[in-house]
Amino acid sequence: LLGAQAVPRSATGAAAVAPLPKGPRAMVLGDWYRVVNVSSPAVSPDGKRVAMTVTRAVESENRRHSEVWVVNTAGGEPQRWTAPSTESSTPRWSPDGKYLFFASTRAGGRGNTWAIRLDMPSGEAVQVPEYPTGSMPTDGSFAVFTDAAVPAPQVPSADPFNTMPAMARPPFDAITRPAAAARFDGRHVVDMNYKNNGTGFVPGRRVPRTWRPQQLFRQSVGDTSKKQITSTAYSHRGAVVSPDGKWVAFIADARLRSDSVADLERDSLARLPYDKVRDEAERNDADIYVIDANGGTPRKVIDWMGAESALTWSPDGKSLAFIGRPVRTKSARIYTVSVAGGAPRNLLGDWQYEPSDMDWLSTGAIQFTADIGGRSALLRADLTGKTAPKELVGGRRQLRGASYDAAGKIVAYTATSMTKPTELFVANADGTGERQLTSFNKDVNADVVWSDADRFTYKSVGNMEIEGWLMKPYGYEAGKKYPMVIYIHGGPHSAYGEGWFDEFQNLAAQGMFVLFTNPRGSSGYGADFTYSTRGRWGMEDYDDLMKAVDIVAARPDVDSTRMGATGGSYGGFMTTWMATKTTRFKAIQTDRTITDWTYWYGASDAQGLTEFEFYGKPWDNQALYDTLSPIRYVNKVKTPMLIVQSEEDHRTPMGSAEIWFMSLKKQGVPVELVRYPRSNHDLSRTGEPWLLVDRLGRLRQWFSHWLIGKN
Numbered sequence: 268l269l270g271a272q273a274v275p276r277s278a279t280g281a282a283a284v285a286p287l288p289k290g291p292r293a294m295v296l297g298d299w300y301r302v303v304n305v306s307s308p309a310v311s312p313d314g315k316r317v318a319m320t321v322t323r324a325v326e327s328e329n330r331r332h333s334e335v336w337v338v339n340t341a342g343g344e345p346q347r348w349t350a351p352s353t354e355s356s357t358p359r360w361s362p363d364g365k366y367l368f369f370a371s372t373r374a375g376g377r378g379n380t381w382a383i384r385l386d387m388p389s390g391e392a393v394q395v396p397e398y399p400t401g402s403m404p405t406d407g408s409f410a411v412f413t414d415a416a417v418p419a420p421q422v423p424s425a426d427p428f429n430t431m432p433a434m435a436r437p438p439f440d441a442i443t444r445p446a447a448a449a450r451f452d453g454r455h456v457v458d459m460n461y462k463n464n465g466t467g468f469v470p471g472r473r474v475p476r477t478w479r480p481q482q483l484f485r486q487s488v489g490d491t492s493k494k495q496i497t498s499t500a501y502s503h504r505g506a507v508v509s510p511d512g513k514w515v516a517f518i519a520d521a522r523l524r525s526d527s528v529a530d531l532e533r534d535s536l537a538r539l540p541y542d543k544v545r546d547e548a549e550r551n552d553a554d555i556y557v558i559d560a561n562g563g564t565p566r567k568v569i570d571w572m573g574a575e576s577a578l579t580w581s582p583d584g585k586s587l588a589f590i591g592r593p594v595r596t597k598s599a600r601i602y603t604v605s606v607a608g609g610a611p612r613n614l615l616g617d618w619q620y621e622p623s624d625m626d627w628l629s630t631g632a633i634q635f636t637a638d639i640g641g642r643s644a645l646l647r648a649d650l651t652g653k654t655a656p657k658e659l660v661g662g663r664r665q666l667r668g669a670s671y672d673a674a675g676k677i678v679a680y681t682a683t684s685m686t687k688p689t690e691l692f693v694a695n696a697d698g699t700g701e702r703q704l705t706s707f708n709k710d711v712n713a714d715v716v717w718s719d720a721d722r723f724t725y726k727s728v729g730n731m732e733i734e735g736w737l738m739k740p741y742g743y744e745a746g747k748k749y750p751m752v753i754y755i756h757g758g759p760h761s762a763y764g765e766g767w768f769d770e771f772q773n774l775a776a777q778g779m780f781v782l783f784t785n786p787r788g789s790s791g792y793g794a795d796f797t798y799s800t801r802g803r804w805g806m807e808d809y810d811d812l813m814k815a816v817d818i819v820a821a822r823p824d825v826d827s828t829r830m831g832a833t834g835g836s837y838g839g840f841m842t843t844w845m846a847t848k849t850t851r852f853k854a855i856q857t858d859r860t861i862t863d864w865t866y867w868y869g870a871s872d873a874q875g876l877t878e879f880e881f882y883g884k885p886w887d888n889q890a891l892y893d894t895l896s897p898i899r900y901v902n903k904v905k906t907p908m909l910i911v912q913s914e915e916d917h918r919t920p921m922g923s924a925e926i927w928f929m930s931l932k933k934q935g936v937p938v939e940l941v942r943y944p945r946s947n948h949d950l951s952r953t954g955e956p957w958l959l960v961d962r963l964g965r966l967r968q969w970f971s972h973w974l975i976g977k978n
């Protein structure tokens with residue numbers, strides 16, 4: 268992963284790790300490596316234990332490491348259940364209590380599903396091919412899952428280009444060929460989706476285009492044979508078996524058209540110029556069906572406009588619940604419908620917020636988690652849909668990954684708040700009796716004084732209410748003035764909130780206020796709020812941000828002559844936009860930035876974003892793409908800027924940063940460009956630990972230099 272000469276190493280080969288001072292004290296960069304993350308909780312069927320993924324940084328080796336840990340719901344020390352020498356994550360218990368399955372890439376097996384035996388513990392992880400993965404009925408006797416029934420077409424082994432690097436081989440539809448296979452190691456591209464932010468460059472197809480519809484299969488526990496129960500030209504998605512094992516519900520094309528017809532129609536529609544009537548019309552791409560669990564002819568349960576997901580059976584097998592979104596710009600709702608058919612019932616009415624996930628418990632209750640602005644909560648829906656959902660577990664924090672026992676009595680989830688990194692919690696399913704089960708971050712929490720933030724709301728343009736937070740600098744003393752940096756999140760459909768966040772703590776530790784808000788366009792406040800910026804990026808959303816700056820700048824403890832701004836992706840666009848519109852900031856940092864929307868459209872892997880947000884492709888709406896591009900106004904920039912960009916960022920590629928850097932250089936505006944190798948759009952979240960921490964260090968240095976006058 269890393270060039271051996273590129274990094275300082277000790278005689279043993281591992282990089283030296285400096286000891287950190289004892290606290291209480293401000294966060295130093297080295298503390299980043301100490302923070303442990305807990306995710307994917309899974310409650311055992313009997314409710315006695317919770318398994319979870321525990322992820323730490325291994326500083327000396329510049330990598331992250333994940334293990335599966337288990338803790339008793341009654342309390343006690345959590346225990347590591349998987350080997351420290353391999354990566355293991357996302358545990359799940361078998362319904363019969365015999366296995367704890369988990370994902371692992373360990374050698375010597377097939378696929379990445381491994382298990383620990385609970386009835387006869389052996390210390391070694393095993394693979395259990397006779398135990399199927401998929402949706403199971405209540406008795407756990409078999410599983411239903413989807414898979415392609417036909418193998419992927421193979422390139423003939425005699426193909427003369429097989430010895431070339433995958434990206435260099437001539438794709439199937441290509442007209443040109445290498446002069447000599449051994450002498451070309453470039454990239455030959457004929458398809459649109461040839462690069463992807465996560466996976467990098469994607470080799471072209473070398474066989475004719477074929478479709479492999481996802482079929483339903485079933486496999487009994489104790490048997491390795493898989494029975495195919497459908498054979499169709501359309502795909503089955505989100506398949507779930509009824510509690511009595513007799514039926515399978517699934518989501519498929521609304522007219523059961525073959526995958527090829529649906530894809531080709533989508534492709535040809537995508538080539539047409541933007542058309543308000545056609546492109547804004549409600550669509551019905553998918554519907555819900557049921558089929559006998561042994562096969563047969565499916566029956567459509569409902570004809571419902573919009574997109575259905577998270578299909579779930581009621582415990583009595585008479586109804587189905589799903590999360591449905593009528594159109595992209597309308598909020599997702601939870602619906603129930605009789606398996607016999609009829610009109611679905613909207614359980615959330617016009618409640619402002621949107622469900623993230625959903626469980627129909629064996630007690631009959633439907634529970635879900637939802638973002639409520641910057642916090643998140645566990646809620647119970649009113650099955651009649653007449654009253655708003657009831658909040659069971661909430662407060663100023665973020666909850667994720669609710670998991671229940673078979674009886675629906677116990678719920679486990681992870682939670683984080685502004686000054687507390689993630690830990691595991693358990694409560695009764697009705698939200699009472701909450702207990703914290705892990706304290707993985709006890710030591711770092713004892714050493715570091717994490718800064719807290721005050722929440723506030725304010726009215727912005729059009730009387731829209733905006734939520735924001737102001738984090739106090741480390742060592743805050745009343746009567747003193749401090750610099751302030753505003754953080755702007757990306758998306759724009761994402762949100763900041765009530766969780767511990769390394770970036771905010773990093774700057775607060777340097778003695779700065781950190782301001783963060785969720786301007787219009789953010790997620791977590793309902794679809795009307797999320798899509799209110801469509802075609803208007805940089806307009807009212809900019810006002811929302813600057814109004815927060817006004818409010819904070821008026822405080823006696825904020826030095827309005829020492830303010831900075833930073834943000835990534837859409838937030839990177841917004842920081843360069845700000846630089847063209849105001850000189851109120853003494854320094855700006857722009858991260859994974861976008862400065863020219865037409866360039867971005869051609870270079871990014873996510874054109875769908877602006878095709879929707881800017882009402883068409885650049886040539887459909889060139890004036891909008893141009894007017895919203897900061898590069899058009901770069902001659903107005905006076906503010907010193909630090910540009911951080913990843914070499915392998917296919918979401919917001921390097922060109923935007925390069926032109927911004929060159930434009931500021933040519934105008935004599937102080938600017939630095941830091942380019943991170945082996946990194947993609949997610950450097951600041953999942954990047955190599957040393958590079959991620961290096962970036963945090965540079966943000967500290969940049970703002971300390973310009974706002975505090977020290978480095």
Ligand SMILES: CSCC[C@H](NC=O)C(=O)N[C@@H](C)C(=O)N[C@@H](CO)C(=O)O
Pocket residue numbers: 756757758759760761835836837838859873874875876918919948
């Ligand atoms: C239909 S494409 C969706 C693209 C996605 N938008 C999400 O809201 C996205 O990647 N947008 C980037 C321009 C962006 O701002 N990304 C954010 C959120 O992931 C970031 O912080 O990197």
